Amino acid sequence: QVQLVESGGGLVQAGGSLRLSCAASGRAFSISRYVMAWFRQAPGKEREFVATRHWDDYRTYYADSVKGRFTIARDNAKNAVWLQMNSLTPEDTAVYYCAAGNLATRSANDYNYWGQGTQVTVSS
Numbered sequence: 001q002v003q004l005v006e007s008g009g010g011l012v013q014a015g016g017s018l019r020l021s022c023a024a025s026g027r028a029f030s031i032s033r034y035v036m037a038w039f040r041q042a043p044g045k046e047r048e049f050v051a052t053r054h055w056d057d058y059r060t061y062y063a064d065s066v067k068g069r070f071t072i073a074r075d076n077a078k079n080a081v082w083l084q085m086n087s088l089t090p091e092d093t094a095v096y097y098c099a100a101g102n103l104a105t106r107s108a109n110d111y112n113y114w115g116q117g118t119q120v121t122v123s124s
Contacts, residue, residue, distance in 0.1 A: 009118030022098030
């Protein structure tokens with residue numbers, strides 16, 4: 001059974017930083033075979049793409065709203081993914097989800113495995 005477990009969320013003031021972590025586990029599951037991504041969902045809104053990093057560790061894509069502020073990183077050997085978030089604004093408040101899939105797309109439908117999410121709240 002594949003598990004993706006997010007951590008690192010919390011309450012932070014606008015302008016602050018947070019680092020989210022995603023630990024992957026499961027019988028024979030290795031993130032080295034997958035595109036890893038972060039999505040987020042704010043109350044009353046649809047889940048939206050944040051960032052994705054290809055399995056070859058070179059290709060990364062970001063939503064325009066986070067470009068230049070967020071960085072996605074991965075360590076295939078540790079089966080882990082991170083999202084460094086800087087210059088946070090109240091608009092970044094959401095539940096953040098880690099996901100694994102086969103295609104580096106911005107569509108949540110293309111990702112097969114999901115974590116339970118971690119809450120990020122940015123106060124003004």
